[in-house]
Amino acid sequence: KKVADRYLKREVLGEGTYGVVYKAIDTKTGQVVAIKKIRLGKQKEGVNFTALREIKLLKELKDPNIIELIDAFPHKGNLHLVFEFMETDLEAVIRDRNIVLSPADIKSYIQMTLKGLSICHKKWVLHRDMKPNNLLIGPAGQLKLADFGLARIFGSPDRRFTHQVFARWYRAPELLFGAKQYGPGVDVWAAACIFAELLLRRPFLQGNSDIDQLGKIFAAFGTPKASQWSDMVYLPDYVEYQHVPGQTLRTLFPMASDDCLDLLGKMFMYDPKARISAQQALEHRYFSSIPPPTEPALLRRPP
């Protein structure tokens, strides 16, 4: 049975934040696609209009490191977003114990992540929900950011769904302090958490509540001082924490190179104004020092 007279439905791929995702064939091009069916819920009509306008912007976001939004259409009260189909994601790579991640491989993955981020940030689009399973990996090894801009269009993902709790581990401190106005720094923080996860082969800061998440951050880096982050005290959920000392990045990541730790430290700056941007991060010497990043086609993928 064809959807919108064009897509042949195949199996369900999974249940995502916004609704069910299924595989389909685009009969117009023969391309395999993933269709995300988004429940529009109560405010159907209202969301529809703004959503479709914003989605038009996402369709124009074309880059080798961003998943392509091929088509978007309403169908039976749901919004359908058609994306290029991707075989696997970075979470599967990190979890696969048979895959060795060399320093050059890690550099390649984080470079592709930052390239995708910098393009979106240049167009003032934030991701807001970066995590390893949103970094999809294509057949030629290219990493592509998925779900860009969706958090802004459809509201922040519903945290009641259990599969969503993991997103907490990638949340920037300003979000955990309830910041209502935030910028591209939230994505850079998340990218830093993913960078750390590539180095450690396990999630770096695994909080089991928002408060605990802040606790995990403070235990790693020390409670932020007013001299490091002066605007912190104005955030809605800011409370004074008992001072705890941090650890050095060298202790946390004993295997990483000095260049790697220097960049990681700049991505993990507490003050979002002081945090390095995705573009500046790409210009960091970590990416020009040896070893060069592995060619995407040479990166190993899970079977």
Ligand code: ADP
């Ligand atoms: P979440 O909201 O939890 O990140 P998603 O909505 O992104 O989940 O996706 C749900 C499921 O669909 C996941 O199993 C994911 O791997 C799969 N999926 C999403 N997008 C694609 C895609 N472009 N190609 C292949 N599989 C996809």
